Amino acid sequence: MNxxxxRGxxxxxxxxxxxxxIISAEHLKLDPSSPDGYAGLGRLAMCGLPDGFPPFVDPASGTSPYAIIVAGDNFGCGSSREHAVIALGAAGVRAVVARSYARIFLRNCVSTGELLPVGCAARLNEAVRTGDEIAVWVDERRVGTPDGRVDAPIEPVxxxxxxxxxxxxxxxxxxxxRMPARAG
Structure with missing residues (x-):
């Protein structure tokens, strides 16, 4: 986390x-424990968004140019699939900043270590635009744009x-x- x-x-x-x-159920057959399956999930991240959203993954690289997702309420609702969190991490997402999360999505972020879920009471998704540079200052407990146009407190992580x-x-x-190292 540098x-x-x-930043991103x-x-x-x-x-x-x-x-x-985030990842349509038809793609759950991909095995995230294999390098090909992990990369495949990344290439498919956000494949279920409706028409009208800008492409999330660059087809040439198979990864996303977006390191931070900014969303509103109840991000990651729906099923309990870890594949959703893994797909975002495999695509290159490092954090999601949202007003609230589905509990299981937040827990999957933590258990997999793929990305940091950050809570923010402000409706940043109404102040930030796709493509804007943004930073999450974890220890300072704030999120914003480098030019200062947006600056909001975040919940402690x-x-x-x-x-x-x-x-x-x-x-x-x-x-x-807290637990023994893996053998071997």
């Missing part, structure tokens, strides 16, 4: 973005940032000595 600052271009969405919009930085819950627990 000094606890996450924003991709802006509305309220109630569900896991079917506490230990979540360390868990995501470590690569997920199990990696964090191993690094903290």
């Amino acid at each position: 000094g606890r600052i996450i 271009r924003a991709y802006v969405l509305g309220d109630h973005i569900d896991t079917d919009q 506490g230990e979540l940032a360390g868990i995501v930085e470590a690569g997920g819950l199990f990696a964090y627990a191993r690094a903290a000595g």
